[in-house]
């Protein structure tokens with residue numbers, strides 16, 4: 001008998017915000033302000049999908065709230081699970097590449113800073129203190145953009 005598929009209770013969505021859709025040269029990373037355990041670590045802007053919301057709708061809303069920018073989603077960076085990339089035993093994150101359609105992204109109350117990371121230096125991108133669960137996502141993104 002096979003085990004039932006895992007269902008993650010918390011669906012998180014994240015944006016891999018790029019400076020350009022056709023020829024990206026930089027990725028936006030955001031430095032978390034809270035909770036204390038994650039403060040100072042870098043992440044993809046985004047947040048939890050709320051009841052009644054679709055994932056893409058949630059991501060556009062989160063980017064508007066957190067970065068003050070309207071984003072256009074490009075394509076999903078599919079993870080190993082239908083719910084995306086496992087973060088913990090109970091949370092998984094679906095990730096889309098995106099570009100800012102209006103307004104330059106800025107750090108609001110959720111973030112200490114936002115930073116554009118040049119994509120031509122993959123080692124420097126990976127050297128940032130990301131939330132550890134994000135590292136497989138960052139690696140897959142760099143591979144996708146390089147390929």
Ligand SMILES: Nc1nc2c([nH]c(=O)n2[C@H]2C[C@H](O)[C@@H](COP(=O)(O)OP(=O)(O)OP(=O)(O)O)O2)c(=O)[nH]1
Pocket residue numbers: 012013014042043044045046047048049087091093131133134
């Ligand atoms: N946004 C985001 N969250 C991440 C990433 N990696 C990761 O482990 N997480 C975790 C941190 C949080 O426990 C959870 C997302 O929660 P959040 O605090 O960003 O979501 P939210 O804005 O909806 O939060 P709130 O209203 O509950 O404060 O997922 C990431 O790259 N981006």
